[in-house]
Amino acid sequence: MDVSISLVIFLALAAMAIISSLMVVVGRNLFNAAMFLGAYLLVIAGFYFLLSAELVGIMQVFVYVGGVVVVLLFGIMLTSQMINVRLVSALQQRVLTLVVVAALVGLLVSIFSKTSFYYISSAEAPRDSISLIGKLFMTDYVLPFEVISVLLLAALIGAVIIAREEGRQ
Amino acid sequence: MDYPIITMIVFWPLVGALLLQLIPRDKVNIIRWSTLLITLIGLAMGLPLLSGFKVGQTAMQFAEKAPWIPGIGISYHVGLDGISLPLFMLGLLLVVVTVLASWSIKERVREYFSLLLFLEVGMLGVFAALDFVLFYIFWELVLIPMYFIIGIWGGRNRSYAAVKFFIYTLAGSALMLVGILAIYFTSGLYTFDIVKLMEVGYNHQLATFVFLTFFIGFAVKVPMWPVHTWLPDAYVQAPTGGSIIMAGILSKMGTYAFIRVIIQVLPGEFTRFAPYIAVLAVISIVYAALTAIAQSDLKKLVAYSSVSHLGYIMLGIAAFTQVSLNGAVLQMVNHGLITGMLFLLVGYIYERTQTNEISELGGLSVKIPILGGMFVFAALASLGLPGLSGFVGEILILLGSYSTYGLYTIIAVFGLALTAFYLIRANQYAIFGVPPATMGEFRDVNGREFISILPLILLIVAVGVYPKPFLQYIDPAVNIVLQMIRG
C-alpha cells in the first residue's frame, strides 16, 4: 500500500518539477523565472527526501535555494530590465533545437529502458546517511574535500576580481 | 685529415654570419669586404680538400661520423666522394662570385649578406651530408634564406615569386620526408645512414612508392619539365646574387640527390623508371628551349635555358652508362659556372640599363665592349661551343646516352640547334646591332666586376680545353654508382 502512496508523491513532485522548469524556460518575466527556479529546487529537495538522502536535501535547500537563487536575483537586478525581455530566438531556431533536444531525451530514455540495472532489493533498511557521509568525507573523499574548498576559494576571488568596478587599469 | 675539415668548412659561414652582426648596420662597405673575406677564407679552407682527396679510393673521404640522436639511429655523418667534391668546391667558388656581384645591393646590406652566408651553410651541408635526416635539414635550411633573398631584394612581383618558390619546393621536400621515413621504418635497419642503406639497397614492396616521393621531391628541385614553373619567376625576380646561387647550386642539389639517393639507395627502382625519367628529361630539353625562343626578357631566357641544360644532365643520369654519368656530373659543374656567369652578366647589364627587355637593349658591344664580349663568350659556352666546357659535358652525355636511348639522344641533339637559335638570337639583338637612341652612356666593366667574372672564364676554358684532370675525380665515383646498378 505504502508503495502506491510514494508513487503518488513521486508523480506529484515530478509534475511540479516539470511545470516549474518549463515556466523558468518559457517565462516572460525574468523575476518570475527566478521564483520558479526556486520552486523547482525545492521540489528537487523533496525528491531527495523521498530518496531518503536527507543531508543532500537539506544541503540543497541551504545552498541552492538560499545561496544561488539569491545571487541570481542580485544578478538580475544589476544587469537588466525585469519585464518583457525578448526571450526566445527565431521560430526556425526553436524548432531545430526542440527537435534535437527531443532526440537526445528520447535516446537517453530508450537507453535507460534497455539497460537492466542490477537492483539491490530495497529491503535493506536505510541506515542514517548523514553519519555515513560525514565518515566518507573524512576518509575516502578527503582529497576531493580539500580540493573543492580550494576551488570555492578561487571562484570567490575570481568572481570578485572579474566583476570589480574601479581599480582596473 | 685529423681535424674535422668538412664540418669546419660547412659551419664556417655560420660563424661568419654571426661575426657580421657585430658590424654596425650602416658601415656598408666594411660589411661587403668582410663578407668577401669570410667567403674567401671558406674557399681557402676548401683547397686542402682537393689536394688531400685520394682519387681512386672508393669509400667516402674525409668522413666524420658522430652519434647525434642514437636512440632513433640518427648520426651526424658527413663525407665527400668523387661526385660531391666538385659540387662542394663549385659551391664555395660561386658564393665568392655572388658576394662580388652583390655590391649593388643598397638597402639592408648586412641582412642580405648574413642570409647569403646562411644559405652557403645549407648548400655545403647538402653535398656533404650522408645521413638522411641531416640531408633533409640542410635541404630545408636552404629554402628560408632564399625565400627572404627573393622576397626582400627581388624585382617587381617578388613576393609572388618568393611564395611560389617556397611552397613549391617545400611541397616537394615534404614528399621527400615521407620517403625518408618510409625507408627508415620498412628497411628493417632502423637507420637514416645513407652509406649503410647504400650497401644494403632497399627493395621493399614499398620501394616504388618511396621512389616516387623522392623522384617528385628532387624533380621539383632540379627542376624537370612538369614541375618547373616556379623557376622563371624565382630566377627573374631574384636579385643577381640570388639567381646565381639558385641557378648555380640549388638546381645541382636536385641532380646530385638523384644520383646519391635514388640511384645508390634504390637501384632496382631506378632501372625500372629510368626510361620515364629520360622522357621527362627530353621534354624538358625541347620544351624549355622552345619557350626560351619565345622570350623577350633576357633573364627569363637564361632561366629557361638553364631548365633545358638541366634536361641534358637528367638525360645523362637516366642513361646511367659510364660515359653519360661522367658527362652528367661534369655538366653539373659546367652548368653552374656558365649559367652563373650568364646571370652575373645579365645582372651587370641590368645594373647599367635598368632593363632586361631584349628589344630595349641592342648594340651593347658598342657601348660596353668588354661586357658585351663576355656575354657573347658566355652565350657561346652555354650553347656548347666546342673548346669550352659546355661542349665537353654535352658531348659525353650524348655519346653515353645513345646506347641506352637512341631516339631521345637524337631529339636532344636537335635540342642543341634550338639552344643555338635562341642564344645567338639573344646575342644578335642584345649585344650586336645598333644601340637604340634612348640608351645612355655606361661605364664598362670595373675591376671588381672583372675579378668576379675572371675565375668563371678561366675554369670554363680550362675544363673545355683539357677536361682530364677534372674527370679523374669523377670517374671512380661513377664506377661505384654503376656497380650499385649492375651489382
Add this chain to the structure above:
Amino acid sequence: MIPLSYYLTLSAILFGIGLIGVLLRKNAIAILFSVEIMLNSANLNLVAFSKYITPSQASGQMFALFVMAIAAAEVAVGLAIILMIYRNMQSIDLDKLNIFKW
C-alpha cells in the same frame, strides 16, 4: 517502490527542458537558470542511483554534494562575467555577443 527508470526518465526530461532553456533563451542570466536546472536533474539522477544501486556506500550522494559545491562556484563566476559583459556592452542579449563572427 518506484522503479529506478522512472527517476532516470524524469531527470532526462528535466535535463532536456534545461537544455532547451540554454539553447533558446536570449538573456545570459536566464541561461544560468537553465544550467542550474540541468545540474539539478543530474543530481537527482546521482542520488537515485545512490539509493537504488549502492545504498550502503551513498557515493551518489557524495557526488551530488560535490556537484552542488561546484554549481555554486560556477554561478558566482558566471555572474561576475555577465556583470563585466553588461558593463562593457550595456546589454547581455546573446545575439549582440557575436564578436567571434568572421
Add this chain to the structure above:
Amino acid sequence: MNYYLALIVLLPVLSFITLLIFGKRMGEKSSYVSIAAVLAGFALSIKALLYVMDGGHAKIAFTWLSIGNFDVTFGLLLDELTAVMLVVVTLVSALVQIFSIGYMHGDKRIGWFFASLSMFTASMLLLVLSPNFIQMYIAWEGVGLFSYLLIGFWFEKKSASDAAKKAFLVTRVGDLGFVIGLILLYVTAGTLDMDKVFAMQFAPVVAGTISILIFFGAIGKSAQFPLHVWLPDAMEGPTPVSALIHAATMVAAGVFLVARAYPLFEQSPAAMQFVAVIGTITAFMAATIALTITDIKRVLAYSTVSQLGYMMMGLGVGAYAAGMFHLFTHAFFKALLFLSAGSVIHAVHSQEIFDMGGLGRKMKITAITFTIGGLALAGFPFLSGFWSKDEILLGAYQSGHMAIFWIGLLTALLTAFYIFRVVFIVFLGKPRGHHSEHVQESPAVMSVPLIIFGALALSAGLIGSPLTGNAFQSFLTGGHGAEHHPDYMVMGLSGAVALLGIFAAWLRYGTRLLPANIISKDNLIYKLLVNKYYVDEFYYKYLVKPTHAIAQFAYTFDQRVIDGIVNGVAWITVRFGIGLKRIQTGYVQGYALYMLVGLIILIIWSCRVLGLQ
C-alpha cells in the same frame, strides 16, 4: 718534326692572344704580328710538305680525356693530305692578311680584325691536323665561330649581324648531322680516333649512314645544296674575310672532311653516290643562279658554291685526288677573284656591277688579275682551273657516271659564261654611274698579293696536269691509280666548252650584238633564278616561322596550363578556406547546438560499438 707542327698551330694562337690584349693600342701595327705568325707558319708548312714528300709521317698524341675504356686522344697528325692543306691555308691566309692591311686601313677595330683572322687560321690548321674526330669537331666549330664573328665584324650593320646569325645557325644545323654521325661512330666503333676507325671494316649500311651523317656537316660548312643559303649572305663581311674564309679555307673544310674520312665513305657506294649527286645538284643550281646576280661578291659566292659542288662531285665519283686538286687550285684563283673584286669595291665603293664600267683602263693590274682569275675559273685551257676541272670530269667519265659528266660539262659552260659576264660588264664598256668616273688603282700593298695570286692561278694547275705526270695526284694517293693516260677527248671537250662560254658572254655583254632582252624579265625561268629558287623564302616560311609559332605556343602553354594548374591549386585552397569560414557564425547558441548534435552522434556510435543497442 712534331715540334714544328705544334708551332704552326701555336704561332697564330699566340698572335691572337697578344692582339686580344694589345690590339686596341697597336691599331694598324697589329697586322704585322698576325702576318709574321702566319708567314712563319707558311715556312714551317713548306718544311712539313718537303718532309712528307720524302715519305715522312708524324703524329703527336696525348689523352685529352679518359673514362673507363673510352679515351679520347688529341694531337697532331701529318700526312700528304694535311701537308697540302697546310700549305694552302697558310699561304692564302698570309696573302689575304697582307691585302687587308690596305683594305681595312682606318677601321678603328682593326686589332680585333687581325686577332680573329689569326685565330681563324689557327683553328683551320688545327682542323687539318687533328687525328681524332672530336678534336676535328672542336676545330670545326672554332672555324665556324670565327666565321660568325668575322661576317658580323661590322655588327653595327643590321644586315651583317643578321648574316652572321644565319651563317652560324645554318652551319650549326649541318653540324647536328655531324654530331649524330660521331655518336653512331662511337657506338659502333667504340673509339673516335681516325686511324683506329679507318682500320675497322663496317657493314656497308652502317658505314653508309655514318658517312652520310658526317657528310651533313660538310653540306652545312661547304654550303652544299640544302644548306647553301648562308654563303651568299656571308658576303656582308669584309672582302678579305670573304676571300679567306668563304672562298679558300673554311668552305673547303667540308671537302677536306669528306677527303679525310674517305676510307669510311668508300665502304658504302650509296654514300659515294649521295655525295656525287648532292655535288652535282649544287654545282648546277649555283651556276644557274650566278647568271642573274648583279652584286659582284654574290656572283663569286655562288661561283664558290658551284665549284665546291664540283669538288664534292669529284670525291663522290671516286676521283679523290681530282677533288682535292680542284680544291688546291680553286683556293688560289677564287681568292684572287675575291681580292680583285675587293680592290674594285675599295675603289668604287659599291658592289653593284652595273654601277661599274670601263674600269679596265683605269685599274690595269686589277683588271688583268681579275681576268686571269676568270679564265682560271672558267677552265680556259692550260690554266689551273682547266686542269683540275678536267680531272674531275675525267673521273666522272671513267667511272661511268655519264649523267653527272654531262651536267658537269654544262655547268662548266655556265661558269665560263657568268664569270665573263662580270668581266665584260665591269672592265669593258663605258663607265656607268658617277662611282666609276674618278677611280684609281689600289695601293701596292693590295695589288702585290693580287699579282702573286695571279701567278699561282696560272702555274698551280701545272703540278697536277698530265704534262708533269699528275704529280699532285700521285703525291696524294701515294702513287697508285694516278697514272691514268690523259684522255684527250674529255680535255678537248672541256676546253671547247670554256671557250664557247667566254664567246657567248662576249657576244652578250661585250659587243651588244645580242639584244638586251633575249630573256625577258617576266619569263618564268628568269624569275626563278633571280629569286634563287625561292630557297630562302621556303626556309623562312616552313622553318623559321613555325619555330617561332611553336615557341610562342609552348610559352603560352607554359604560362596558361602548367602555371594555371599551380595557381589553380592555390585558388582552390583559398576558396575552400572561405567556404569553411561561413561556419563561424558568431551565434553562440548555434555552437552549443553543434556540440549537442555531436554528443548525440557520439552516444549512438558508442552504443553501437559497445553493443548496447
